[in-house]
Amino acid sequence: MDGRDLVRSVKLVGAVGAAQAVRTVRAAWRRRRTDAAGLPRPAAERARMPGTIEEVEPGPGGGVIRFGRSELRILVAVNGAAFWAWDGAAAEPSYALAGRCPEPDPRASLEPDKEGGWRVVAERVTVAVSRHGAVEIRTPGGVTLRRDLPPRWWEPADGGPGRWMVRSEVAPEARFFGLGGRAGGPRLRDGTYRLWNTDPGHAFSPGDDPLYITMPVQMVVADAGTHLLFHDNSWDGTVTLREGEEGAGSGHDRAGTSELRMQGGPLRCWVMVGTPARVLLAWASLTGAPALPPRWALGHQHARWGFGSEGEVRRIVAGYRERGLPLDAVHLDIDHYDAHQVFTVDRERFPALPRLAEELRRDGIRLVSIVDPAVRAAPGNAVYDGGTDLDAFVRDASGRLVEGVVWPGDAVFPDFTHARVRKWWGGLYAERLAQGFAGFWHDMNEPTSFTAFGESTLPRSARHCLEGRGGDHREAHNVYGLSMARAAYEGLRELSPRERPFLFSRSGWAGMQRYGGTWSGDVATGWPGLRASLSLVLGLGLCGVPYSGPDIGGFDGSPSPELFLRWFQLGAYLPLFRTHASRDAGRREPWEFGAEVLEHARVALVERRRLLPYFVTLAHLARRTGAPYVRPLWWGAPEDRALRECEDAFLLGDCLLVAPVLAPGADRRAVRLPRGRWYDTATGQAYEGPGQVLVEAPLSRIPVLARAGAVIPVRGDDGGPELEVWAPAPGRAGGGLVVADAGDGWEEPEIEHYVTRWDGSRVVVGLQGPDGPREPSLPVRVRGLAGR
Secondary structure, eight states: OOHHHHHHHHHHHHHHOHHHHHHHHHHHHHHHHHHHHHSOOOOOEEEEOOOOEEEEEEETTEEEEEESSOEEEEEEBTTSOEEEEETTOOSOSOSSSSSSOOOBOTTOEEEEOGGGOEEEEOSSOEEEEOTTSOEEEEOTTSOEEEEEOOOEEEEETTOSOOEEEEEEEEOTTOEEEEEEOOTTOSBOOSEEEEOSOOOOSSOBOTTOOSOSBEEEEEEEEETTEEEEEEEOOOSOEEEEEEOOBTTHHHHOOBOEEEEEEESSSOOEEEEEEESHHHHHHHHHHHHOOOOOOOGGGGSEEEEETTOOSHHHHHHHHHHHHHTTOOOOEEEEOGGGSBTTBTTOOOTTTOTTHHHHHHHHHHTTOEEEEEEOSOEEOOTTOHHHHHHHHHTOBOBOTTSOBOOEEETTEEEEOBOTTSHHHHHHHHHTHHHHHHTTEEEEEEOSTTTOOOOSSSOSSOOTTOEEOTTTTOEEHHHHGGGHHHHHHHHHHHHHHHHSTTSOOOEEESSBOTTGGGTOBEEOOSBOSSHHHHHHHHHHHHHHHTTTOOOEEOEETOSSSOOOHHHHHHHHHHHTTSSSEEEOOOTTSOOOOGGGGOHHHHHHHHHHHHHHHHTHHHHHHHHHHHHHHOOOSEEOTTTTOTTOHHHHTOOSOEEETTTEEEOOOOSTTOSEEEEEEEEEEEEETTTOOEEEEEEEEEEEOOTTOOOEEEETTBEEEEEOTTSSEEEEEEOOOTTOOEEEEEEOOOOSSSOOOOEEEEEEEEETTEEEEEEOOTTSOBOOSSOEEEEOOTTO
């Protein structure tokens, strides 16, 4: 036990109490003994590289290239994604893929390349392989976007999984994004990033890494093009990034580098090349369309660890109602459980939960329940007894149940990598539905097990089914939360087939968007935490997870009125708009911060309600295209280097640019504009991009600008839908997409495409049809006409 472990032990005593802290000490020693007995002992290693090409075998979509000491399989799929794998690895089985591997592109061909190498040429990408095993990703025009040097393996002399490393080079001006949820992003600076889902055990700030969701997914943006690279390997690893430099040393460019080191598992990866929109479309077709949240989940949601009773919930809801503030959902944390046991209710504090849920639903408010994976290890606990009968819980290498410590005390953990266990767990949500809950948030599913020292998770030697292949926690850890989300999502689809499930999860992995979204986890209260909130949402969107948001106000501490308001104003433009805090933190209700903050928060809430049809449209578009709601400013112009450096503003869909205030005391801020005309939605003033402008940002609002020509579906003054149209720039046209949600079921509404143009001194709006534009079916309000 080192000094940091001692500090953590002391903090645990304060957080969970002395008796629970004693359990964490026992759990830490138990974990250490389990791994000492269950993990292979360190052995001598032998290093290996591929060697040189000896044989080539063409095949569908590519082929196999055999080297002296390895082989490389390459396939370009019909969706334009390229796959390659070393040492005979295949695309399946995979926790990331949605269904089976896509069909190979019959037009892709394997042909000789220069100096003894080979290449697979397809319409959207070329994969070139040198005679020594370097792999290049090239655009259709032949420009190299990435070059992987020959990989290196270190294998135990007595067999077993070996670790490996691959080093890549990108263009000097390229910028890295992704790798899951990173508080210091969205652009990833020089440094080493760990690929191991981790509960930091405290409220985090931008310097903390890793966090709850890590993914070996990189989006790299360069002048010549954008590519997304995914190493399909769930083992522990690190990515070390170093940005390049143009004209470095004696006038020569220095390439950017990425070095990936994995502790085991296959060396296989997918790459997609094109515009940001195209690569995320290919990513969604590969790993699954994002789940579509119900309409109410795009409104405002209020949560707290510590509501404590039915009376407190009613008091909070009444506070919103009396002040005329919109509210769409209330979240109950672990304090509504009976002794913190999952799938239970404390009957003393919540004596009639179904009745409360029904009354709230009549007022348009849903109840959302927390769900933790840890099950109290005590006979008589119905979930424990049912899981024991099914042999559902994770065991160690000797066959004993793996026990950890979480909120209910000594606990066991379902093995969600087993189909039978997922089926059982999904059925348990019937109890939650019967209590009246309409949505669910998964917590502690990294998985977390409290320990006084060492890693706060399951032993690495713990055994998992892994869909029948068998393996241990070194491979299963990062996909544990993903598999739990799958169990819940599939269970809810069966239990309530007419309604779209609402589910978001603290931990996950590549493909988690199939089942729902995520939130920031325990972000620290403070201005750095506010900035980290935006970084997480942007970065996760570029990894294919479009629905996310932070704990508004931060998880711990008491935000100042100004900090709370600026966080609240940002949250009003993020997909998951939720206030939340620890039981020991200050209040998060808007009226607790004074009359001025209350009125400004009301404006933000009303604007979110007004924009709800636009969020519905963005949700449907995300499902069909993979495009996130929240996008970096370079989304439509990745070649613009100035936009690539901008991290303090974002695009909300194609139509709006949001510039939150991220520092105290500001009443104006600089805003970097993409190309085109932009209107300040508060004043109507027009600005021309590209360039930087200074925009007013009084405490009452944050700057929001609309793109000239945009068509935005909004809620009109009468409560019905209407189109807000911003005048195109002179001599230019515009337009927008609108999807009207038919409800919370599975209907697939049509996408309406509107176009805008000038006709003399009038702005004309038309709905595109097979026979040309026709009159819009919704009322139209044109803005941006001041002075005309």
